[in-house]
Amino acid sequence: MLDLQYIYDNIDAVAANCTNRGVTVDLDQLRKLRDQRNALIAETDAARHASKDVSSQIPKADAATKPALVEQGRQLRETVSTLEERQKEIEAALREIQSAIPNMTHPDAPVGRLESESKTVRTWGEPRQFDFPPLDHVALCEKHQLFDLEAGARVAGHGFYFLKNEAVLLELALIQYAVQIVRKHGFTLHSTPDLARMDVLEGTGYQPRGNETQIYSIANSDLCLVATAEITLGGTLKDQIVNISDLPMRLAGISHCFRTEAGAHGKATRGIYRVHQFTKVELFAFTAPDVALSDAVHQEIVAIEEEIFQGLGIPYRVLDICTGDLGGPAYRKYDLEAWMPGRNEWGEVTSASNCTDFQARRLGTRCKSPDKKGTQFVHTLNGTAVAVTRALIAVLENGQQADGSIVIPEPLRPWVGQARIG
RNA sequence: GGAGAGGUGGCAGAGCGGCCGAUUGCACCGGUCUUGAAAACCGGAGAUGGGGCAACUCAUCCCAGGGUUCGAAUCCCUGCCUCUCCGCCA
Secondary structure, X not given: OOOHHHHHHOHHHHHHHHHHHOXXXXXXXXXXXXXHHHHHHHHHHHHHHHHHHHHHHHHHXXXXXXXXXXXXXXXXXXXXXHHHHHHHHHHHHHHHHHHHOXXXXXXXXXXXXXXXXXXXXXXXXXXXXXXXXXXXXXXXXXXXXOEEHXXXXXXXXXXXXXXXXXXXXXXXXXXXXXXXXXXXXXXXXXXXXXXXXXHHHHHOOOOOOOOOOOOOEOOOOOEEXXXXXXXXXXXXXXXXXXXXXXXXXXXXXXXXEEOOOOOOOOOOOOOOOOOOEXXXXXXXXXXXXXXXXXXXXXXXXXXXXXXXXXXXXXXXXXXXXXXXXXXXXXXXXXXXXXXXXXXXXXXXXXXXEEOOOHHHXXXXXXXXXXXXXXXXXXXXXXXXXXXXXXXXXXXHHHHEXXXXXXXXXXXXXXXXXXXXXX
């Protein structure tokens, strides 16, 4: 969420940004509502003041004047409550528009509406040339009994799966490998809840309600299954004021991730590329409210993601995501796309966003500094260390050999206990 | 799951219908004293929103949301959370 006063003062810039991001918002209406709200606040405050005045006279009043004062107080109470009601309505309408406005955008982020307009910043490694027709991960898994989609569907429906045999070891190995690297870079490890309250989801910018929601919710409760540990890690400091000297804070979280994938039918649904549940190691950071500082941590997170995939020997490219594809909270976003021979194309494996103070404002996460009065909203960042299913696809497809075996990347071998599958 | 107790400022902890945005202690910041420090003493200090160029000023905030009342931290209802005891359990 953007600051109301900021929107009001920079309405042209906000409007231009919405256009770039492909978001339609009625900013005129927002402006009107804000003016109404402010007038109403003044009116309500005055009425409350008057009401307080009358109430404070009553205990000292004599018996003759008391009834009149009580009556006056009663009327003022009515006035205050109608005004408060109107204020609430206007504030709700205001908030609805305000929540629809996306974060401002980094000046260097590519402007564009189409996915293809994201800019490739760099590429690491070369897509391997095969002297045999490479199999995709589904075929490889059938061959080596690495997962069971049919059983997954029987138990939980389409989009669920069982990992089996070496795939299980690879999952654990990928988590271990990622966690070790991330910890080395100063990220505090967390194993997080897989459920979170709706207000935490909303604070992080997720929309748990509505037909197109990506979020599973738990019946008869205000809990949801998390779509990423970004939600739970971001929630750790909900409504907290931290000392600026404690920033930046770097957190890493292991969680299961659950996504309904509503509206995604037909798109890359083969195998375990798009699933309803997977395990992920996520990076999260709170930084001081200074774009230079959060930008630096953003670069740090991308560098860690690259280190992870370089260590696995998987070719990837880094995309600077264009305005139309950023999503609401991101000020700037970099994705890593790994080469997936079975798809014969790049596939998204990580995503790192700088959300500046957009999430913090709704989460209520602020910081205090000795030289500034009041508080400021911190900056938040998040990025994928390893999303197991996607990484697994890349590892299996890139490691396949002419004889049908799969070579396991060197850094994973200690945890898998073998150098190849098959 | 059953039975109790409770949630007040950074922490501890009073207040239990008007004089309470809140006594007090600790921690914190400034000052006096001191060669310096400690101790002692004096003073300051919360958040959010509105108005004002500003000094400042007004409103809101005692877990959250409702209610009673002229008036609520204080009374009532609901929810959330914490603690203690019992039961169950990986």
